[in-house]
Amino acid sequence: MEDVRTLTIDRVHQGLRARQFSAGELAREALRIAEKENGKFSSYLHFCPERALEAASRVDAQIAKSEKLGELAGVPVAVKDVISTRSVRTTCGSRLLENYIPPYDATAVIRLESEGAVILGKTNCDEFAMGSSTENSAFCPVRNPVAPDRVPGGSSGGSAAAVAAGQAVVALGSDTGGSIRQPASFCGVVGVLPTYGRVSRYGLVAFASSLDHIGPLARTVKDAATVVGDRIRRGPDVFRRLGCEIREVSLPHTDYAIACYYIIATAEASSNLARYDGVRYTFRTRRDPTLLDMYRNTRGEGFGAEVKRRIILGTYVLSAGYYDAYYLKAQKVRALVARDFTEAFRSVDAILTPVSPFPAFKLGEKMSDPLEMYLSDIYTITGSLAGICGISVPCGRTSAGLPIGMQILAKHFDEHRMLRLAHAFETAGGFEV
Numbered sequence: 337m338e339d340v341r342t343l344t345i346d347r348v349h350q351g352l353r354a355r356q357f358s359a360g361e362l363a364r365e366a367l368r369i370a371e372k373e374n375g376k377f378s379s380y381l382h383f384c385p386e387r388a389l390e391a392a393s394r395v396d397a398q399i400a401k402s403e404k405l406g407e408l409a410g411v412p413v414a415v416k417d418v419i420s421t422r423s424v425r426t427t428c429g430s431r432l433l434e435n436y437i438p439p440y441d442a443t444a445v446i447r448l449e450s451e452g453a454v455i456l457g458k459t460n461c462d463e464f465a466m467g468s469s470t471e472n473s474a475f476c477p478v479r480n481p482v483a484p485d486r487v488p489g490g491s492s493g494g495s496a497a498a499v500a501a502g503q504a505v506v507a508l509g510s511d512t513g514g515s516i517r518q519p520a521s522f523c524g525v526v527g528v529l530p531t532y533g534r535v536s537r538y539g540l541v542a543f544a545s546s547l548d549h550i551g552p553l554a555r556t557v558k559d560a561a562t563v564v565g566d567r568i569r570r571g572p573d574v575f576r577r578l579g580c581e582i583r584e585v586s587l588p589h590t591d592y593a594i595a596c597y598y599i600i601a602t603a604e605a606s607s608n609l610a611r612y613d614g615v616r617y618t619f620r621t622r623r624d625p626t627l628l629d630m631y632r633n634t635r636g637e638g639f640g641a642e643v644k645r646r647i648i649l650g651t652y653v654l655s656a657g658y659y660d661a662y663y664l665k666a667q668k669v670r671a672l673v674a675r676d677f678t679e680a681f682r683s684v685d686a687i688l689t690p691v692s693p694f695p696a697f698k699l700g701e702k703m704s705d706p707l708e709m710y711l712s713d714i715y716t717i718t719g720s721l722a723g724i725c726g727i728s729v730p731c732g733r734t735s736a737g738l739p740i741g742m743q744i745l746a747k748h749f750d751e752h753r754m755l756r757l758a759h760a761f762e763t764a765g766g767f768e769v
């Protein structure tokens with residue numbers, strides 16, 4: 337069978353229709369490659385071969401009966417391990433959920449499988465999606481397939497690496513402040529942040545509920561568009577060449593966005609993560625003498641350093657006496673950041689920015705300085721705070737050969753225009769940096 341590492345969704349469809357391979361054969365080969373090569377980058381935390389082969393056999397049965405196939409029929413997919421999969425472990429990259437097996441599927445997973453997707457396994461990520469490098473995974477860091485001594489970005493680093501390395505055709509990630517777009521840019525793939533609320537969050541383990549999104553990573557804009565259900569089957573210099581008018585716009589409150597995000601996201605995280613108390617879910621340290629000891633030991637040993645830092649920060653900004661000065665003020669700043677976009681979109685259809693201030697950095701390079709790590713998200717966080725949609729598209733390489741992503745942001749629910757622009761840019765060949 338042909339090399340599954342370079343397949344696109346269209347090619348899977350063609351191959352299935354022409355009976356060049358069956359969905360079962362494709363699933364077995366995709367699993368074989370992904371499992372064999374997982375040691376290279378640690379993109380996956382675990383695989384679900386039974387589920388994959390069952391999904392593939394449903395597609396083969398449809399083909400045998402000449403039934404209409406779904407948009408993702410037979411397509412090998414990877415799912416970030418913060419997204420619930422029934423009967424398949426969902427760890428969130430945390431010791432605390434190391435053996436947690438959800439009793440239900442996330443809506444996004446149900447929707448993908450109802451279109452015929454074949455889920456191969458669950459991808460590595462920063463613990464509870466908190467991070468920008470995937471080094472906060474409690475299990476192991478992910479390596480960037482383009483430059484294995486560097487990080488793949490985060491927190492959906494496993495999903496980006498799996499797609500970049502050809503260990504899945506497309507993947508689901510989650511994005512709270514940049515976690516789809518930034519790893520996509522670091523690994524040279526496409527990543528979409530859908531408008532807040534477009535994709536159901538049911539079954540996405542909550543980090544910061546007012547900012548959490550599920551979205552796809554793919555090797556082409558068209559594949560990413562297919563996953564979000566945008567069926568347009570049919571970029572600054574490139575966009576100008578394509579007939580677009582380029583104007584500068586100002587987003588004056590961007591300076592405050594990182595501070596605002598790290599107040600709101602940590603506040604929500606401190607509340608969302610209160611449920612991991614040693615009573616529910618899987619992890620409990622030992623028989624503790626008192627209830628308080630049990631909480632303390634379970635959370636003390638179960639959570640990693642970054643998660644603890646955020647719970648402490650979030651609890652602080654919500655506490656009596658500090659709520660108004662931090663949390664309330666951050667909510668007001670969030671409204672101003674959102675207003676900047678409303679103003680800007682009065683005169684332009686889309687906004688182009690970098691995705692990240694720097695390309696993939698070396699493993700370990702920023703781990704000792706959390707604030708430096710937080711700055712990774714300066715270009716992605718404003719869109720997250722505003723709840724608009726965005727995409728990261730590969731737009732060239734640095735002189736050292738590292739991928740660079742360009743971000744296209746568009747109005748709420750304007751994914752169609754955003755994806756058309758991204759596709760036009762990709763088709764025009766991007767530009768070289």
Ligand code: GLN
Nearest residue numbers: 465467511512513514515
């Ligand atoms: N890097 C950001 C953070 O650490 C964003 C994470 C995300 O989008 N899940 O919070």
